[in-house]
């Protein structure tokens with residue numbers, strides 16, 4: 001069963017990163033010189049998907065602009081003979097994946113954001129990639145591409161799970177698993193209630209019928225339409241979800257600490273600043 005479409009929800013308000021995110025979407029915050037959303041689009045492109053659907057908000061037009069042509073900038077770079085920069089900028093509007101957007105009028109929760117793509121998804125299977133969860137893997141054979149392969153071979157829904165320490169359990173959806181199957185999801189549980197140390201990293205692939213399990217009702221505790229509630233209903237209705245383990249590092253760029261860790265690690269990897277940056281880090285007490 002083929003999967004080509006990826007929903008990338010970017011309509012959240014990013015309150016944990018305020019005031020930076022008052023006028024700038026959190027997805028446009030840079031990790032060294034690339035905005036987070038560019039790294040996410042590269043991951044999706046490397047995994048071999050064909051279409052991205054951004055779920056957006058009126059304040060997020062800079063994300064759409066980032067992947068559009070910029071004639072004035074390109075002409076200036078050409079005039080100044082900045083060839084490699086020009087190539088990089090041109091490639092942003094010349095991706096192997098197509099991008100389209102649909103608005104989520106009100107940020108009613110992640111589940112609601114995903115349901116906004118229903119008219120574009122039609123009868124197809126689809127992936128979901130959460131852009132604030134950055135996975136450090138630039139290869140074509142990345143975590144998402146393996147998840148895609150598993151889905152296409154088995155025809156069963158797939159979720160990527162990572163391992164975390166006890167302190168962070170209450171920030172994420174935590175999975176109860178048996179063999180290679182997900183049995184239950186606990187949304188942001190207390191340590192005492194968490195069934196495992198396995199959290200949802202923000203990479204999912206679902207068979208088309210999943211979209212019908214997203215409720216119109218808000219969760220009574222969070223007051224949002226939750227994706228995890230839909231996942232639980234889907235499982236309870238005898239739909240199987242398999243999981244794979246995350247390989248490599250992840251960064252929760254929606255949080256201050258995760259974002260800072262991403263910048264440090266990506267700067268260390270950046271050939272143009274790596275040496276000097278490392279020697280600067282060594283000097284910090």
Ligand code: UTP
Pocket residue numbers: 009010011012013014015016017055104106107108109110112113130131132254
């Ligand atoms: P988060 O809860 O992490 O993002 O949602 P947020 O609401 O933007 O951030 P905080 O908690 O206020 O700091 C996970 C993903 O789902 C999207 C967000 O943009 C983020 O990528 N989202 C969330 C929507 O698109 N719509 C929503 O109504 C809620």
